[in-house]
Amino acid sequence: MDTTPATRASFSLPSLIAIVAAIGSFMNGATFGLILAIVAIFFGIIGVVLSLAPSKRGGVISTFGIGAGLIGILAAVIKASMYLFS
Template sequence: MNATTPSTRASFSLPSIVAILAAIGSFMNGATLGLILAVVAIIFGIIGVVLSLAPGKRGGVISTFGIGAGLIGIIAAVVKGMMYLFG
């Protein structure tokens, strides 16, 4: 490595971090907020996957996990809502 080339480390993108936090939050809340957070996790997960394709960015696996957990969070929110209505 020569002196003119700066050393850059790959960093996680903000959308990938938001996706995983929103996915986790979707399981910890009620039906309405859980559904909203699950949708946020999916949207930011998709953005995170796209951004992870750029050199110097990481977070593709975390974003993909956020999308999957967001989908499961939607199912969990629907089940919670149905239990509230019929339980």
């Protein structure tokens, strides 16, 4: 009989950073928004890899962070082009 206590899976820090950075990328200007979008993608990839471990959660949040980061890059490019061409 296994007497080890069951541990509850927890969210990984990179997955939380990814989602916060992705949301922050939409709330800032073109330059800082682009930086936050890249951070969201980077930490989202790390979060997805870490979520493969049974003791970690956050795969869906990390994937959402990656997708929102990609949209954030597009939004930053549009913001920058609107600034340049106005």
